[in-house]
Structure formats: structure tokens, C-alpha cells
Amino acid sequence: MHYAYAVEGNRLVRHDPDRDLAGAIWIDLIQPTDDEMARLRDLGVPLPTLTEMEEIELSNRLYRENGLDYMTAVLPGEKGSGERSSMPVTFILSPDRLVTVRHHSPRPFLTFPTRAERSTLGCTGADRLFSGLIEEIIARQADILEGAGRTLDDTTAGIFERRAAAASSDRLQAALQGVGREAETMARVRLALLTIERILAFYTATIDDRPEADRLRPVIRAQMRDVQALEVHADFLGSRVSLAVDTTLGMINLQQNNTARILSVIAALFLPPTLIASIYGMNFTNMPELGQPWGYAFALVLMGATTLGTYLFLRWKHWL
Structure with a gap:
């Protein structure tokens, strides 16, 4: 052309x-x-x-x-x-x-x-x-x-x-x-x-x-x-x-760092409750709290307290 x-x-x-x-x-x-x-x-x-x-x-x-x-x-x-x-x-x-x-x-x-x-x-x-x-x-x-x-x-x-x-x-x-x-x-x-x-x-x-x-x-x-x-x-x-x-x-x-930080905080917050739940889920014979009527409520309060304590610690360190 x-x-x-x-x-x-x-x-x-x-x-x-x-x-x-x-x-x-x-x-x-x-x-x-x-x-x-x-x-x-x-x-x-x-x-x-x-x-x-x-x-x-x-x-x-x-x-x-x-x-x-x-x-x-x-x-x-x-x-x-x-x-x-x-x-x-x-x-x-x-x-x-x-x-x-x-x-x-x-x-x-x-x-x-x-x-x-x-x-x-x-x-x-x-x-x-x-x-x-x-x-x-x-x-x-x-x-x-x-x-x-x-x-x-x-x-x-x-x-x-x-x-x-x-x-x-x-x-x-x-x-x-x-x-x-x-x-x-x-x-x-x-x-x-x-x-x-x-x-x-x-x-x-x-x-x-x-x-x-x-x-x-x-x-x-x-x-x-x-x-x-x-x-x-x-x-x-x-x-x-x-x-x-x-x-x-x-x-x-x-x-990406912010996303990783959020995931890390979530994992840190649930780590103490997971530890407590793991301890009371071992089903050993000699675990006195399991036989008490207040044992379930005690475990829940303990989980909540440790979660709150972890959250306050992270805020105090300015990691949140």
C-alpha cells in the first residue's frame, strides 16, 4: 500500500x-x-x-x-x-x-x-x-x-x-x-x-x-x-x-504489614484463652475445678481476663 x-x-x-x-x-x-x-x-x-x-x-x-x-x-x-x-x-x-x-x-x-x-x-x-x-x-x-x-x-x-x-x-x-x-x-x-x-x-x-x-x-x-x-x-x-x-x-x-499486624494481634489475643482451654481439656483425673459448680464460670472469667490483660499490654506498648 x-x-x-x-x-x-x-x-x-x-x-x-x-x-x-x-x-x-x-x-x-x-x-x-x-x-x-x-x-x-x-x-x-x-x-x-x-x-x-x-x-x-x-x-x-x-x-x-x-x-x-x-x-x-x-x-x-x-x-x-x-x-x-x-x-x-x-x-x-x-x-x-x-x-x-x-x-x-x-x-x-x-x-x-x-x-x-x-x-x-x-x-x-x-x-x-x-x-x-x-x-x-x-x-x-x-x-x-x-x-x-x-x-x-x-x-x-x-x-x-x-x-x-x-x-x-x-x-x-x-x-x-x-x-x-x-x-x-x-x-x-x-x-x-x-x-x-x-x-x-x-x-x-x-x-x-x-x-x-x-x-x-x-x-x-x-x-x-x-x-x-x-x-x-x-x-x-x-x-x-x-x-x-x-x-x-x-x-x-x-x-501488607498492617494486615500481618492485625493477624498477629488477633493471634496474641486468643493465645491465653487457647492455653487455658487446652489445660482444662486435658481430662486428667485430679483436676479439682472440673468437679466444682463454679468451674465453668471460673474458666470463662479467666479466659476473658487474660484476653483483656493481653489487649491492655499491647496498647501500653503502643503495638496497637
Whole structure:
């Protein structure tokens, strides 16, 4: 599947899928078929396979071949099944067009075509289009981090409030699972920012070869600063995640300790009566109290007195 776009009136307009791709300024391929790969080869743009895109070696993700720049980033998005995942996306940049190859759906690829003309440099050239798409991707990572920060605010507020100590274990478990999901989200964003930073560094190293280098350089430099600022923010949120996890686990441990303490107190209160009942249940022949009319009442009073004495002793020691 693919989408082809051309510039009409400073805006991106999607072409019919069967139209010749030679006039497209941006070709976005999603899980390209053999036929689509052959059509791109005819345009002089050989496409990498998913296996090649997933290679972690830097030389396989950032390189120049036959006048084309191949740059691969790992971006968060959704698969066709709706599952969230981080997968590689390859940007193939030539002087005339931008080709992107992906096997999932990062949100910037869905939103950028409708507002490409509003990016810093617009979309009237391949380099400007690439810059605008990277700008949209960076903005999306910032949105994800902002959403994660709001979720952490809500979670930590629930953990640190006064009634949190009395919260049910289900509530604390839900908070722990929520924090874990946000931690996974931030890890994906952190990986995306790292790979985008590498792409921008590679692009900066080759920017002098481009006709609009003077216009592109300050924009790419600003994007690099944005990425670095977001990395610092992601690290800050990571420390908040650690604090939230430690606090939640601490609350769970306190709750378990309180439960164990209550059970221990109950066992301690019933220990003296159990001892008395065990003594009088031995049924020895020479047990004078068993033959007295007051023996039963005496045993009950003794049990109650020892229970009360144990309770007062625990209160005196501030163990209750």
C-alpha cells in the first residue's frame, strides 16, 4: 500500500494510487508489495526490506547510496491489529522527492499531509518536506511525553493523598500498572528521540551539498535543540516514574504489614484463652475445678481476663 503526494498551490495533494509516481514529491509506502518495490526501482529508488531496516548497526541505518540518503528511525505507532509498537521507518531522500518506508502507522504520517504547508519551511521541495515531517514527528513525541506527564501527575496525586494508605490493593495494583505503561511509552519515545537525533546529525553532515543549505541549517539546528530538550524531559519523567513505582510498592508493603499486624494481634489475643482451654481439656483425673459448680464460670472469667490483660499490654506498648 502506498500514498503519493504532489505539491499544488504550496499544499500537499494526494494522487490516485494508480497514477505515475514520477510526479510525486512524497511517496509513503506501508508494507510495500513486490509490485510497489519494482515501481520504485524503476524510479531509481531501491527499497530496504524490513530485516534490513531492523539492523541496529549505524552503517545500515544512515548511509548514502547512488545519490540517495537512507535514514532510519525507530518510531512509536500502531500496527494494523491496533497493537502499539516501535518499529523502524526509513526516509529515502533525493533532490526531487522523499520516500518513506514503514510497516506500522506512526501518527505524524497521518496528520502531516493536511498541514504540511504550515511547517517552518513549507513543503515545496524534498528537503523542506523532510524537514517538516521531522518537525511533525518531534512535536508528536513532545505530545506523548506531555500526556505521560499528566498521567503521572494523576497517579502520584492518588498515591500521595492521605487516604492512599487505606487504598485497596486493587487500586494500588492499578496505579502500578498505569505507571508501568507510561514507563514503556517513555522508553519508546526515548528511543525515537535518539534515532531522530542521529538522523539530524547525519543530515547536518551532508547539508552543504543541498541547494537550500542556508535555509535548512538553522531549522535543523533548532530541531536538534528540541530533540535534546525532549531527551532531558524524558529523563526527568523517568525519575518520576521510579519515584512513583517505589512509593506504590511502599504503600503495598505498608498495607501488607498492617494486615500481618492485625493477624498477629488477633493471634496474641486468643493465645491465653487457647492455653487455658487446652489445660482444662486435658481430662486428667485430679483436676479439682472440673468437679466444682463454679468451674465453668471460673474458666470463662479467666479466659476473658487474660484476653483483656493481653489487649491492655499491647496498647501500653503502643503495638496497637
